[in-house]
Amino acid sequence: MFSIILNVIGTLLHFYVAGRLYKIRPIRDRIAAPAWWLGAGFIWLLYIAGIQIGDEALDWRWWPGQFAMTWIGIQFVMALCLLVADLVTGFGLWWRNWAPRLIAVAAVAGVALSTFGVYQAMRAPSVVEHELVLKNLPAALDGTVLVAVTDLHLGAQRRSAWMGQRVDQINQIAPAAVFMVGDQVEDNPVGEAELATVLRRLKAPLGVWAVTGNHEFYGAVNTTIAEFEAGGVRWLRDSKVELAPGLMLAGLDDIGRAMRNGGNYTDGLDELLPGPTNTATILLSHIPAPSLVENAAAKGVDLMLSGHTHGGQIWPFNYLVQREFPHLAGAHQVGDMALVISRGAGSWGPRMRLWQPGEILKLTLRSAQKPGQIAMN
Structure with missing residues (x-):
């Protein structure tokens, strides 16, 4: 069709x-x-x-x-x-x-x-910086720097060599952790042995973490996951982990299939975070569906990171995309939760972007509590 x-x-x-x-x-x-x-x-x-x-x-x-x-x-x-x-x-x-x-x-x-x-x-994606105040972030983690990258769409257009250039960009930022927020591949697994070597070059003391996007499921998702795991990437599939004392990282499996089938796509979040949390929590979800965003904010999530929209990629499609995803790109405040949606580092379909280039996000966390030492910079 x-x-x-x-x-x-x-x-x-x-x-x-x-x-x-x-x-x-x-x-x-x-x-x-x-x-x-x-x-x-x-x-x-x-x-x-x-x-x-x-x-x-x-x-x-x-x-x-x-x-x-x-x-x-x-x-x-x-x-x-x-x-x-x-x-x-x-x-x-x-x-x-x-x-x-x-x-x-x-x-x-x-x-x-x-x-x-x-x-x-x-052209190389731009590094876009956001400074985010998280109400539950321990003072000891004030100043923590993270990197988020979405929509790499590795495949025919972009191979391991291109990803190696992105690794160099990320390492220059010196992040505490790196988050890959879905659509790491175009459809099929990359199928290059060099990819694992490239991914292992990422320097992040708190690890490299990923969640699936809709495109991972258009191909052999398990093979794709294995390819990235071989490079030291750890996947969060409706699961969570303590990233640092007082800071939780949660990741949702792609909700695109449930959205397309008319199902309840917030079930994964309800199981992952059954009630409001007072612990500083970062949520990775590829698709920033409005109901999911509202539910995450209600559960006390401090920061939600997403992609998928590409910022519309080619003007004036941004206006059409915004009809489904009111928060199209950039940083937004939803209640007490910070929401950051990336335009993505790659592109889908035509290798064109009009007007904004791709981006890699540099996120500096600030504590709403009494400032303490800067950690993991």
Whole structure:
């Protein structure tokens, strides 16, 4: 069903953009209509073939699949720019002498924005810092630095070498602990022996911890978990651990399946934290579902970390994503609980981001109690 939707949307965008571009006089004067539409048809066939092949495979099939996903992203941005020109000119009904020029300007803008979007997705994630006051945090842990990274989407686009660069970024922060908050892989396990070696280079005295996201379950989830465990990553699957004296870390297994099936996706949290807690608690949950956020705050969780939304990834999808997840990205206060949602370090689908780049979170914990010594920096 998803591929059918992509086929329909991609086809409409493709031929709309092709049709508007052929209104540009230099193109129309230099390329005969049959040749133009033959070329447009050929690229469309490549797009359809790429969608059918898919871009999650880790062999040659990645190339046509990734072309298709990036192409639909480019066509979307191009279509937005061209649509503005069409609306201004009434689709050529008025300002007829200016319409081709405005379409040309819109096309140039579309190419520029698409190029910028690809650059934003391919550049190194930014390190975004948040200082968070936790009401139950012991004074001795004031100043503790943590790193959270979500939505790595390791796979065909990003391999162990890319992850190694992220490890270097994280180690420069010198965190006490590292949290991987879901969608570590695109779908399938990475399948590279080098991954374990790369992950073992992470330096975090309080450990490297992970929870599953929806994409882990699109492939062989147990194999993915084993791959990361081989690199020293410890998984929290509806379980909790004392991270440091007076600081609890809890992690939820992905709730995406329950959400898609209309089930009660707060059951895992209710079993994990059956009642309000006065202990400083950090909760890792990949999807920041509104009911889950409210329930976590009611249970006295001090800090909830999530991802999944990608911050909308490509404008203006952020407005659509925000309809389902009101807290789209960044730091929010929900009652006494701090909620931080990451845009993610990787990307999904088109390797494009417009406007914000990917991010790695540096979190500095502050105690609401009497300040004490700074620990584990």
